[in-house]
Amino acid sequence: MTFLDISNNKIQGQVPAWLWTLPKLEYVNLSNNTFIGFQTSNKKQGLSSVRKPSMVHLLGANNIFTGNIPSFICELHSLNTLDLSENNFNGSIPPCLGNLKSTLSDLNLRQNNLSGGLPKDIFERLRSFDVGHNQLVGKLPRSFIRFSTLEVLNVESNRINDTFPFWLGSLQKLQVLVLRSNAFYGPIHQASFPQLRIIDISHNHFDGTLPSDYFSKWTAMSSLGTDEDQSSEKYMRGGSGYYYDSLVLMNKGVEMELVRILKILTAIDFSGNKFEGQIPKSIGLLKELRVLNLANNAFTGRIPSSMGNLTVLESLDVSQNKLSGEIPQELGELSFLAYMDFSHNKLSGLVPGGTQFRTQRCSSFEGNLGLFGLSFDEICRDAHTPATKVYETSESEEEDEEVISWIAAAIGFIPGVFCGLTIGYIMVSYKPKRFMNPFGRNNRRRRSTPTH
Structure with missing residues (x-):
């Protein structure tokens, strides 16, 4: 046997020890069951020294595994993919995973109860590293700068206390960076991020201003290209033997779980911080940007008219800031802009008359005292004008x-x-x-x- 998929059942108990004695077994998918643990041989609770499987993919997500991550996994020297997400594992990330540093490519341990710090020098060939929704503390190890193959780094919803890792800009293949809901603080220094497509640093304590040319070197969002030779391509084509990256992102006002995230989405989420000053005009260079969330900060000044260059933008949220002046008329030409929120600022003047603006809710503009125009009157008629007339008539x-x-x-x-x-x-x-x-x-x- 080389391939075993028993996912999406109601299988209980422990994963049997004989499974690990099958020497040709390469792929095992145990996901979405109710397994509680792993049986191992009696020899030091490890694998038999006589017959070790050539395991390449081990997927055990969404079970009820408890205790520490079993050490026998570190003996699977051919392991390329390990997904133990959405379980109840506790303790720290096993240092012995360093035994797999020459083979392990995708490691997903999100939504467990893991504690301690992030591993430092145990990985060399990681493509995707997801430890979101745990209880990890400390800082992002500077050793990550040596993960030259890293494309996805997700540490959201932990207790990491650190400054912005601008040094990650040297990772030429980094495409997804998620630092959401931690204790990061201070200014975010300018970095190149040549391949970055998704960045979510929301709900931290970042502050300071962003220079006008802050996004000028984010070339991947300026033009995505169609390179079919990237290492991530095999994860996009599908097939039951492959692992897919996933991500929860605030999009169009709601949290969405996105699967197969590479190459199909570009997003920036800086919301829930303490950024000040003007929104950088260089945001208009990111012509492939689809989701932009700058809400709940302290941005001032005008919304840059350069946003009119974001021709594929689908979701825009600049609410809960201190923005003033008019909503740029250029935004009325963005035909893909299905969701927008300008509420609770100091905006005034004529609301753009584009079709997309006329389909918004009135709440998208509330909290701004000086807005007017046919679009505004049309979408806010029920909330404002009729109520006054009815009162006066009665x-x-x-x-x-x-x-x-x-x-x-x-x-x-x-x-x-x-x-x-x-x-x-x-x-x-x-x-x-x-x-x-x-x-x-x-x-x-x-x-x-x-x-x-």
């Missing part, structure tokens, strides 16, 4: 009804007094009229004799 109607009531009362009062006096006079002057038996022949009324 108030005037109440006043009219009150006047009409008084007039009706006055009109009814005069005849009422006259009729009352007349009836009173008749009652006093005459006796009640009597009638014959209604069943009698003579049914004519008699006139009563007046009384005094």
